[in-house]
Amino acid sequence: MKLLGPIAITLSLSGAAAVAQTESPLERAAPALAAYDAEIVEGNLWQREGLSPRDRSIVTVAALIGAGKTELQPNEFARALDNGVTPAELSGIITHLAFYAGWNNAVEASQYAAALYDERGIAAADLPAADAELLPLDQEAEDSRQTNVQQNFGETSQGVVDFTQDPLFLDLWLRPELAPRDRSLVTVSSLVANGQAAQVTYHLNRAMDNGLTREEASEALTQLAFYANWPNVFSALPVFKDVFASREG
Amino acid sequence: MKLLGPIAITLSLSGAAAVAQTESPLERAAPALAAYDAEIVEGNLWQREGLSPRDRSIVTVAALIGAGKTELQPNEFARALDNGVTPAELSGIITHLAFYAGWNNAVEASQYAAALYDERGIAAADLPAADAELLPLDQEAEDSRQTNVQQNFGETSQGVVDFTQDPLFLDLWLRPELAPRDRSLVTVSSLVANGQAAQVTYHLNRAMDNGLTREEASEALTQLAFYANWPNVFSALPVFKDVFASREG
Amino acid sequence: MKLLGPIAITLSLSGAAAVAQTESPLERAAPALAAYDAEIVEGNLWQREGLSPRDRSIVTVAALIGAGKTELQPNEFARALDNGVTPAELSGIITHLAFYAGWNNAVEASQYAAALYDERGIAAADLPAADAELLPLDQEAEDSRQTNVQQNFGETSQGVVDFTQDPLFLDLWLRPELAPRDRSLVTVSSLVANGQAAQVTYHLNRAMDNGLTREEASEALTQLAFYANWPNVFSALPVFKDVFASREG
Numbered sequence: 001m002k003l004l005g006p007i008a009i010t011l012s013l014s015g016a017a018a019v020a021q022t023e024s025p026l027e028r029a030a031p032a033l034a035a036y037d038a039e040i041v042e043g044n045l046w047q048r049e050g051l052s053p054r055d056r057s058i059v060t061v062a063a064l065i066g067a068g069k070t071e072l073q074p075n076e077f078a079r080a081l082d083n084g085v086t087p088a089e090l091s092g093i094i095t096h097l098a099f100y101a102g103w104n105n106a107v108e109a110s111q112y113a114a115a116l117y118d119e120r121g122i123a124a125a126d127l128p129a130a131d132a133e134l135l136p137l138d139q140e141a142e143d144s145r146q147t148n149v150q151q152n153f154g155e156t157s158q159g160v161v162d163f164t165q166d167p168l169f170l171d172l173w174l175r176p177e178l179a180p181r182d183r184s185l186v187t188v189s190s191l192v193a194n195g196q197a198a199q200v201t202y203h204l205n206r207a208m209d210n211g212l213t214r215e216e217a218s219e220a221l222t223q224l225a226f227y228a229n230w231p232n233v234f235s236a237l238p239v240f241k242d243v244f245a246s247r248e249g
Numbered sequence: 250m251k252l253l254g255p256i257a258i259t260l261s262l263s264g265a266a267a268v269a270q271t272e273s274p275l276e277r278a279a280p281a282l283a284a285y286d287a288e289i290v291e292g293n294l295w296q297r298e299g300l301s302p303r304d305r306s307i308v309t310v311a312a313l314i315g316a317g318k319t320e321l322q323p324n325e326f327a328r329a330l331d332n333g334v335t336p337a338e339l340s341g342i343i344t345h346l347a348f349y350a351g352w353n354n355a356v357e358a359s360q361y362a363a364a365l366y367d368e369r370g371i372a373a374a375d376l377p378a379a380d381a382e383l384l385p386l387d388q389e390a391e392d393s394r395q396t397n398v399q400q401n402f403g404e405t406s407q408g409v410v411d412f413t414q415d416p417l418f419l420d421l422w423l424r425p426e427l428a429p430r431d432r433s434l435v436t437v438s439s440l441v442a443n444g445q446a447a448q449v450t451y452h453l454n455r456a457m458d459n460g461l462t463r464e465e466a467s468e469a470l471t472q473l474a475f476y477a478n479w480p481n482v483f484s485a486l487p488v489f490k491d492v493f494a495s496r497e498g
Numbered sequence: 499m500k501l502l503g504p505i506a507i508t509l510s511l512s513g514a515a516a517v518a519q520t521e522s523p524l525e526r527a528a529p530a531l532a533a534y535d536a537e538i539v540e541g542n543l544w545q546r547e548g549l550s551p552r553d554r555s556i557v558t559v560a561a562l563i564g565a566g567k568t569e570l571q572p573n574e575f576a577r578a579l580d581n582g583v584t585p586a587e588l589s590g591i592i593t594h595l596a597f598y599a600g601w602n603n604a605v606e607a608s609q610y611a612a613a614l615y616d617e618r619g620i621a622a623a624d625l626p627a628a629d630a631e632l633l634p635l636d637q638e639a640e641d642s643r644q645t646n647v648q649q650n651f652g653e654t655s656q657g658v659v660d661f662t663q664d665p666l667f668l669d670l671w672l673r674p675e676l677a678p679r680d681r682s683l684v685t686v687s688s689l690v691a692n693g694q695a696a697q698v699t700y701h702l703n704r705a706m707d708n709g710l711t712r713e714e715a716s717e718a719l720t721q722l723a724f725y726a727n728w729p730n731v732f733s734a735l736p737v738f739k740d741v742f743a744s745r746e747g
Contacts (some may be wrong), residue, residue, distance in 0.1 A: 008457050009522065009545060010435075022563060025356075025359045025360040025363035025364075026355075026359045026363075027360035028357055028359070028363040028366065028373070029340055029343060029358075029359040029360075029363040029366060029376070030340045030343045030344045030347075030362070030376075031340075031344060031373070031376060031377065031378055031379050032340070032341075032344045032377050032378070032379050032381070032424065032426075033344040033347050033355055034379070035379030035380075036344070036347065036416060036421075037352070037410060040412075040416060041352065045412075048408065050408070059314050063351075064353060067351070067353075068317075068565075068566075068567060069317060069318075069351065069353035069354065069357075070353075071353045071354075071356050072352065072353045072356060073356040090530045091527055091529075091530070091692065092530070094527060094528045094531060095530045095531040095534070096527045096532050097723075098528075098534065098543040098724075099723075099728050100727060100728055100729060102565070102567065102691075102724070102725060102726055102727035103535070103539065103570065103571075104565075104567035104568075104569045104570045104725070105567065105722050105727075106524075106528065106531055107523075107524055107569050107570060108567075108569040109527075110523045110524045110526070110527040110528050110531070113523075113527035113528070114523035114524075114526040114527040115415065115523075117526065118526075119528060124526070124529070126529070127528075127529060128529065128530050129529055129530070129532030130529050130532070131533075132529050132530070132538050150624060152735075152736075152739075153443075153735045153736075153739065155718040155739075155742075156716060156719075156738050156739040157716040157717075157720055157731075157738065158716070159548070159716065159717055159719070159720030159723075160719050160720050160723050160731055160732075162737065163538075163543075163720065163723060163724075164437070164723075164728070167538060169726070172534075175530065177530075179467050191729055193351075194257075194693065194729065194730075195443065195444065195445060195693065195725075196619055196729040196730065196733065198729075198733050199729040199732060199733065209557075216404060218406040218407070218408065219406075219408055221405075221406040221408070221409050221625060222406055222408030222412065225348075225349075225408075225409050225412060225413075225548070226348075226351070226412075227351060227352055227353070228350070228351055229349060229350050229351035229354075229419070229443075230349055230413070231440055231443065231445040231447075231448040232350050232443075232445065233407075233409055234448060234698075235445065235447050235448065237401075237402045237405055237406065238401075238410065240406065241401075241402065241404075241405040241406050242500055244404075244405060274605075274609040274611075274612035274613075275604075275605055275608045276710040277608070277612040277615065277616075277622070278589055278592060278605065278607075278608040278609075278612040278615060278625070279592045279593045279596075279608050279611070279625075280589075280622070280625060280626065280627055280628050281589070281590075281593045281627070281628050281630070281675075282592060282596050282604055282608070284628030284629075285593070285596065285670075286590065286601070289661075289665060290601065297657065298610065299657070308574045312600075313602060316566075316600070316602075317566075318566060318602035318603065318606075319602075320603075320605050320606040321601065321602045321605060322693035340655050342559075356579040357614075372536045378517075398597075400522075403747035406693075408711045435572075442600075444692065444693065444694060450633070453570060467654060467655040467656070467657065468655075468657055470654075470655040470657070470658050471655055471657030471658050471661065473601070474657075474658050474661060474662075475596075475597075475601050475661075476600060476601055476602070477600055477663070478597070478598060478599050478603075478692075479597050479598055479666070480598060480689055480694040480696075480697040481690065481694065482658055483697060484694065484696050484697065486650075486651045486654055486655065486658065487650075487657065489654050490650075490651065493654060
């Protein structure tokens with residue numbers, strides 16, 4: 001959706017405030033859901049162990065941007081910063097999801113992030129510049145990945161194969177503002193939120209290679225039940241189960 | 250999307266009214282589609298037998314909230330009330346879909362419902378309170394479901410398994426504002442609208458156990474062809490076919 | 499999302515202009531992504547050979563409408579006209595996607611198209627009227643399609659089967675404002691953008707029967723990597739590969 005400029009927003013907020021000071025639309029239209037939200041999501045889910053509040057915010061923000069769900073983005077972007085996600089990391093999540101969830105979702109999310117950065121006085125110098133010193137490349141793993149994709153799909157779409165190598169794996173994945181483990185957590189969360197279970201095996205393995213623990217992956221699914229949705233999590237469960245089993249040897 | 254407050258909305262409506270009194274954007278930009286809409290959707294689909302207007306509205310509203318499609322929500326929420334869906338039922342649909350289509354979609358929909366309830370003078374007392382006397386539980390069926398899910402996925406994500414039991418099956422599904430048959434119809438409609446064919450088998454069987462007839466399920470798919478989309482309905486057709494066959498013995 | 503009326507939009511634009519004259523929200527919040535956008539998407543992707551700028555716009559617009567991604571629609575609708583997509587064709591794309599991506603997405607898109615048509619002084623006479631002389635029907639192919647669908651799914655949902663015949667294949671697909679090859683390109687792009695790989699085989703074959711070359715289909719996937727997203731393109735790659743192989747015989 002389009003963000004309105006400051007003037008329209010001011011009108012909107014003051015207008016809404018004049019009409020209903022205390023009751024949110026959720027409380028007005030769905031009191032039972034407002035109670036679930038207070039008791040189960042805020043009072044239980046976000047307080048659970050097994051995944052840090054910072055990581056819960058990464059999962060939540062990635063699920064919302066990934067699926068193009070904008071309504072909760074302002075609040076959850078703010079909570080992410082409160083939970084210790086840095087502005088540079090949030091910027092990196094948006095950039096990453098331009099590729100994994102499409103350009104439109106990232107451009108849309110950037111408007112909410114820009115408003116939040118303005119509000120909190122976060123300067124451009126605090127955000128990742130376009131030019132950055134890249135993380136070291138695991139050349140062997142990348143050669144293997146590239147050979148595999150080239151052999152499978154080079155004749156189908158050389159353009160996709162080429163852009164997957166560069167910028168995706170030779171640039172985006174090596175940008176320093178997101179640790180590889182966090183980048184993988186963002187990717188897996190977006191895949192689950194979009195019902196893209198077919199792509200989860202590769203990226204969950206990569207996430208765990210990058211340091212995501214089994215307990216964290218399991219709790220990320222719990223967080224996604226609420227912020228992606230139940231059916232997508234149930235379609236992801238067998239994939240997670242197989243990946244966990246395959247890594248136990 | 251964000252709803253604007255009353256002032257901005259007033260400006261918007263009066264501004265739009267001043268510019269184009271008679272022609273909708275659909276008539277302006279896509280006259281052929283406006284004709285399909287008038288002749289086939291309004292003049293035929295909504296008039297068909299096999300599924301009551303009330304049930305068509307339940308399917309339509311569930312498809313829109315389920316897939317996070319907001320543009321038609323104001324009109325279709327209003328039509329739902331006109332077709333005999335009660336405000337309490339609409340509130341229950343939104344609450345249900347918070348779990349089956351994600352928190353964001355439900356919070357978003359609650360804004361349109363709140364505006365409609367205000368407009369029609371529907372009081373909080375007409376909406377389901379957070380605390381409610383639950384419908385009786387089929388303990389045997391629930392034990393079987395829980396045992397099955399625990400055995401399959403307890404080691405993968407105990408958190409998902411636990412929240413699926415409570416609040417999902419021990420609370421949400423037992424809330425009285427939606428009859429179980431309607432709750433199932435909402436679930437199946439949202440699954441089809443989200444392309445989640447993998448989860449349809451369980452929920453379509455449950456819907457028919459809860460009283461949805463084969464003819465109604467068949468017509469719900471017809472309604473979903475227009476309000477979800479054709480490809481998702483074609484991916485659901487073989488699943489519906491298999492469920493129908495499996496129940497004939 | 500809802501378009502605001504002219505007054506709110508005017509406030510918004512002037513308000514935004516007063517605050518930030520030069521920097522877009524994307525540059526503000528995600529400078530690295532803004533650089534990818536300038537260098538790779540604008541500076542490379544749109545300049546590539548293998549698919550004309552007009553066809554790239556058809557793919558892009560279809561992906562955005564298909565997946566209900568509105569943020570980029572105003573700019574990409576305008577670019578489509580600049581690239582030689584006619585207003586009648588854009589109107590036809592919206593009408594087509596009402597069926598292939600759902601009514602809501604088409605109604606939403608029609609608002610952006612209507613605003614663009616107003617802005618560019620495009621008259622109703624330049625847009626396809628509801629009544630049109632249809633393209634000739636390939637009766638044999640249609641009989642085969644209809645017999646196949648009727649046998650497979652007539653007992654599951656006669657309503658879906660009937661509406662698929664008329665208006666879908668006996669009217670929509672024969673409307674003259676979109677060439678069949680372009681209509682197929684729109685369909686395939688929307689399917690990939692929605693992760694509906696299961697429906698791609700039929701429609702990619704139809705697209706190539708209608709004149710889409712293998713090189714164009716391959717480059718359409720490249721365009722979709724950015725405007726749909728990477729995972730959906732990777733799920734479509736094996737389907738494209740199989741279709742290409744099956745046609746080489």
